[in-house]
Amino acid sequence: MPEEQPPRLSPVTARRWHDGTLVFEGVEFEGESEELARHALEEDRALGDARGVGASLRAAFGFAVLEAASRGTGIPFAPVEARARVLDVALRGRTEAEACLRRLSDERARFLRMQAEQQVRWEAEARAQGYARTERERTLEELRWDEEARAMARGRTVHEIRADAETHAMGHGVRGDTSARAAGRSREAWNRTGLTPEARRREAASGEWAERALNKAGARMLDHRRLGEGLMEVVYSFMGERFVTVVEMATLRVRDAGVCLAGADARVTLESLPSVLKEAIDTDALVITRHV
Numbered sequence: 001m002p003e004e005q006p007p008r009l010s011p012v013t014a015r016r017w018h019d020g021t022l023v024f025e026g027v028e029f030e031g032e033s034e035e036l037a038r039h040a041l042e043e044d045r046a047l048g049d050a051r052g053v054g055a056s057l058r059a060a061f062g063f064a065v066l067e068a069a070s071r072g073t074g075i076p077f078a079p080v081e082a083r084a085r086v087l088d089v090a091l092r093g094r095t096e097a098e099a100c101l102r103r104l105s106d107e108r109a110r111f112l113r114m115q116a117e118q119q120v121r122w123e124a125e126a127r128a129q130g131y132a133r134t135e136r137e138r139t140l141e142e143l144r145w146d147e148e149a150r151a152m153a154r155g156r157t158v159h160e161i162r163a164d165a166e167t168h169a170m171g172h173g174v175r176g177d178t179s180a181r182a183a184g185r186s187r188e189a190w191n192r193t194g195l196t197p198e199a200r201r202r203e204a205a206s207g208e209w210a211e212r213a214l215n216k217a218g219a220r221m222l223d224h225r226r227l228g229e230g231l232m233e234v235v236y237s238f239m240g241e242r243f244v245t246v247v248e249m250a251t252l253r254v255r256d257a258g259v260c261l262a263g264a265d266a267r268v269t270l271e272s273l274p275s276v277l278k279e280a281i282d283t284d285a286l287v288i289t290r291h292v
Contacts, residue, residue, distance in 0.1 A: 008064060009057065010027055013026050019237075034057065040061070058090040059086050059090070062090035066097045069094055075101040077288075080286050082100055108260070111262075213252055218274055219238040234247060238274050245273065254270060
């Protein structure tokens with residue numbers, strides 16, 4: 001923007017940079033409609049059916065009212081989330097803006113409840129798998145002790161004793177560490193256990209991998225940082241909006257899309273997520289859950 005900031009709702013022109021960024025070019029001449037809309041905004045009035053106010057000015061007015069309502073209610077929003085209702089906000093004013101923000105807040109709260117329930121299920125599964133591993137390991141250890149006790153008088157080596165114990169355990173459906181790894185394989189990308197050397201090499205270059213995936217999908221990575229438990233937070237821009245997504249470093253599978261996907265976050269990857277975002281934006285169904 002220029003050093004001297006134009007008044008609110010001024011008509012301006014801009015050029016679009018190759019990465020989608022809008023670059024300010026100049027301020028256009030104003031008419032009576034801009035002044036009318038500016039006074040309505042200052043007096044906290046709706047535009048209603050005022051004549052001579054074009055669609056672009058109505059949209060700008062609606063977004064300005066939403067911005068003021070967002071500050072008052074403490075409910076954040078992104079323009080793409082309110083695009084379908086912005087003309088209604090311009091028509092009816094702050095009441096409609098607050099109703100729009102409350103709908104977004106309710107949808108986010110519903111998503112967070114669903115996410116919390118899903119996390120509880122994952123933790124229950126992890127505990128069940130851990131208990132099963134503990135039981136298998138205890139059974140294997142008891143079998144080894146039994147074999148060692150019976151073999152002491154026969155003068156057999158420890159190696160022979162443990163080999164027999166392993167064979168006996170397999171006959172009882174107990175496979176020790178191998179089975180434990182198999183039981184936890186479904187969550188290995190989440191708890192960083194059982195990763196192959198190739199997966200670990202991919203994890204080391206996860207930032208570059210994420211950037212390539214986003215570029216391929218038409219998005220632009222702005223920043224990324226490592227989180228705990230093998231996760232990474234990726235900040236990127238797509239279709240003029242900023243998104244924050246948490247992915248698994250080893251696979252780029254989405255852990256938290258940062259938008260409401262009705263609990264289907266783990267079904268998409270960082271590369272496929274932008275196409276899902278585009279569909280949500282095009283159908284005016286986008287609800288952002290991570291405003292950072």
